Amino acid sequence: MRPLCYCLECLTLLFERVYPTGEKGMNGFWKAERAAVTEYNSDSRNRTCPECGTVNLEGYCWQSRKDTPAERQARAKW
Ligand SMILES: [Zn+2]
Numbered sequence: 001m002r003p004l005c006y007c008l009e010c011l012t013l014l015f016e017r018v019y020p021t022g023e024k025g026m027n028g029f030w031k032a033e034r035a036a037v038t039e040y041n042s043d044s045r046n047r048t049c050p051e052c053g054t055v056n057l058e059g060y061c062w063q064s065r066k067d068t069p070a071e072r073q074a075r076a077k078w
Contacts, residue, residue, distance in 0.1 A: 005040055005059045007049035014049060014056065015040045041070070 005015045017036035019029050040046045041058040048055050057074040 005047070005056065007052065007054055008056055009054040010049065010052045012049050012051040015046050015059075037071070 006012065007014055015036075017032065017039075019032040019036075021029055037059045044055055047058070057077055058070050059074070
């Protein structure tokens, strides 16, 4: 399992964090995903596409109840 984000315009992979669920199981995955999303959102350079230059919206976790307000907004647009 790996939390990752793609450019909305050209689907270039922007950001990726690998989490070894094979070794560690799923228990820590959601925490790792939360950390990856927070890191992704903290710097707009993580969201800027190297191919087309599009600055993508903030990412979010699969679990919507943990959204911050900005993530909730981004989710509504995606
Ligand atoms: Zn792009």
